[in-house]
Amino acid sequence: MQDVDYIICGDYVLPMDEGLTVIKDGAIAVSGTDILEVGTSKEILKKYTSEAIIMGEGKAVFPGLINTHTHAAMVYFRGIADDIPLTDWLKNHIWPAENRWLSPEFISDAVELACLEMLKGGVTTYNDMYFYEDAAGKSTKRMGMRAVLGSGILDFPSKSASTTDEYFVNAESFIKNWKGDELITPCIAPHALYTCGPESLKRARHVADKYDIPIHIHLSETRWEVNEIKNRFMMAPVEYLDSIGFLDERVLAAHCVWMTDGEIKILSQRRIGVSHCIESNLKLASGIAPVVKMLNAGVKVTFGTDGAASNNDLNILSEMSTAAKVHKALSNNPTVLDAKTILLMATRWSAEVLGLGDKIGSIEKGKMADIVTINLKKPHLTPIYNVYSHIVYAAMASDVETVMVNGKVVVNEGRLCNADEEEILIKASGWQKKIKA
Helix, strand or coil, X not given: CEXXXXXXXXXXXXXCCCCCCCEEEEEEEEECCEEEEEEEHHHHHHHEECCCEECCCCXXXXXXXXXXXXXXXXXXXXXXXXXXXXXXXXXXHXXXXXXXXXXXXXXXXXXXXXXXXXXXXXXXXXXEXXXXXXXXXXXXXXXXXXXXXXXXXXXXXXXXXXXXXXXXXXXXXXXXXXCCCCCEEEEEEECCCCCCCHHHHHHHHHHHHHHCCCEEEEECCCHXXXXXXXXXXXXXXXXXXXXXXXXXXXXXXXXXCCCCHHHHHHHHHCCCEEEECHHHHHXXXXXXXXXXXXXXXXXXEEECCCCCCCCCCCCHHHHHHHHHXXXXXXXXXXXXXXXXXXXXXXXXXXXXXXXXXXXXXCCCCCCECCXXXXXXXXXXXXXXXXXXXXXXXXXXXXXXEEEEECXXXXXXXXXXXXXXXXXXXXXXXXXXXXXXX
């Protein structure tokens, strides 16, 4: 028998492989950072032994969830300005708060809180767009989480840079520092078409090609944005990006609420990944993305929370449930966005659109061990007939018991392993008092 670091068992193991298999009474052998084998408990326990066996009675096991669009450090602005339109929210509340408070120290502390929230909700990887991402990377690594961190680009001054050139200098420095890290993937993140002109967008595209990294951008979030781009360039936003050579499989576009059929066709042809942020879009009344149309056209749609200042949480399980139900109602068709598709969008497809599909997103031999277990012995998860249905329509973040990232247990029995939860909350309260004052 081969000795391994962990054996993780479950009444149900969902590898999220091509066949969307359900392994009843399943187990996973983990050695170092990698998954060695997946199978039934009988098969795995016959071949492997471990001092660390995570028992599986009453548990469901699936790949770590992936949040494909957020601004993690904005957890410190959670609830600072609610129930107002996006442009007012940004210009009169968020941007002034950022200009007052953003610093490496702020980002470092806030990202710890964001990672704590996401990890305890079964999210093992997040895709970020913000500033001082070097500080974000250090905090994320301390917490043991995986992230794609996008260094923000704007065409106007902010706390982090006074010129467009400075944003790019900062971005390239960040990329060089983190390229090749086992947990942190650097990314470049031009904010949006209305905040970045054509030269900045082309320059961001060049940086992505030069360093072989992803691009993260907001796209067609509001009607105002779409009308603004049409007035400036006489084209719809996706058509405009395509005309300047910006679009290819490196690009992850967040929101994509106001899409024409022609734009959806371009997204499919260029293999653009989309992050659907339904709860933020609903709360800001930005609209609802045509997800069913995009999926039918072959676009890979995934789930993002957006920042906690506009959501107001970082709960991917909640996004999954909300999206499944809203799109059924919009389509007048209860069969769209079925539970299996929803979990696929939150795991394997998310990894693929971030360029990490060969490493994470499913529980398969040779992939990195990013794994979540939930406790099914709960009133709201009893009785059980369909485990996919339970995860999507009934599970809560509080049901998450064990979270493994890169072969290391970072949440055990619902408690964070790598840092003091109470200390993180105390720091957050200290910042809240300063910001409120």
